[in-house]
Amino acid sequence: MLSKTMEEALNKQVNAEAYSAYLYQSMSAWAASQGLKGLANWMDCQAKEEMIHAFKIYNFIVERNARVTLTAIDGPPTEWDSPVAVAENVRAHEEKVTGLINGLVDLAVEEKVEEEASANDLVDKLKLAADSPDGMMMIDRELAQRVFTPPPAEGEA
Ligand SMILES: [Fe+2]
Numbered sequence: 001m002l003s004k005t006m007e008e009a010l011n012k013q014v015n016a017e018a019y020s021a022y023l024y025q026s027m028s029a030w031a032a033s034q035g036l037k038g039l040a041n042w043m044d045c046q047a048k049e050e051m052i053h054a055f056k057i058y059n060f061i062v063e064r065n066a067r068v069t070l071t072a073i074d075g076p077p078t079e080w081d082s083p084v085a086v087a088e089n090v091r092a093h094e095e096k097v098t099g100l101i102n103g104l105v106d107l108a109v110e111e112k113v114e115e116e117a118s119a120n121d122l123v124d125k126l127k128l129a130a131d132s133p134d135g136m137m138m139i140d141r142e143l144a145q146r147v148f149t150p151p152p153a154e155g156e157a
């Protein structure tokens, strides 16, 4: 089960990976137009890898019964001043995507920390009441108050 926040973040990542593929394919086209077959090939490989990343995340979402929503992919640049400019753009873009991935990891960790904190809380409460039937009854009554809140339905969040 994915949280709505995680679902949205992963969908954004699908778009970011597809954009990366688009950007690198555009670089490949530029390199080919300059007669740089090797660079064109390198960028072509890079673009294919990015589409695989996009599909991996796509499948990850679907396999968790969450919803993939594909969105418009921005048009990439089409011209570069030199092969070095292409390489520098690749590096800058990869640095940016690393930032996005770090954001996803932070979000996952945050959600796990919350779950751990509430599990910790439960252990503490039950330990406190372990030797007292009255205490156990009290805490059990408190635990009975917990209400499951389903994640918001499609389109509501
Ligand atoms: Fe990627």
Ligand SMILES: [Fe+2]
Residues within 6 Å of the ligand: 020, 050, 094, 097
């Ligand atoms: Fe990449």
